[in-house]
Amino acid sequence: MKNPMKGPHHVRRSPALRRPITTAATLVAATFLFASCAETPLTTFSDESETAGRLSDFLYVLLIVCAIVFVLVQGAVIYMAKKFSVDAPENEDDIYPDDEFPEQVHGNTRLEIGWTI
Helix, strand or coil, X not given: CCCHHHCCXXXXXXXXXXXXXXXXXXXXHHHHHHHCCCCCXXXXXXXXXXXXXXXHHHHHHHHHHHHHHHHHHXXXXXXXXXXXXXXXXXXXXXXXXXXXXXXXXXXXXXHHHHHHC
């Protein structure tokens, strides 16, 4: 029986390509090794100029505002999901018993603009 891996269309790959996790781990380790050779500690939060200080202050305010908006939106989503949840019927035929689906609103430009706003 012929070995399918030795046919004319077989491409031999390097060991690095056969082991992407090993290659990625090696690159991460090398990055940490070379980054640790710096004379001064590298940090995102140390301000080296007046402009950097103002940008850092703006970053903190922006992060606080975004966190508040995130909590409010997620709270509203969870509240709506709990308040308006409905148990699924045991029989699929009970979903639309008279085989009449609700009116579809696809293509209603005014309604879509309202939803977007």
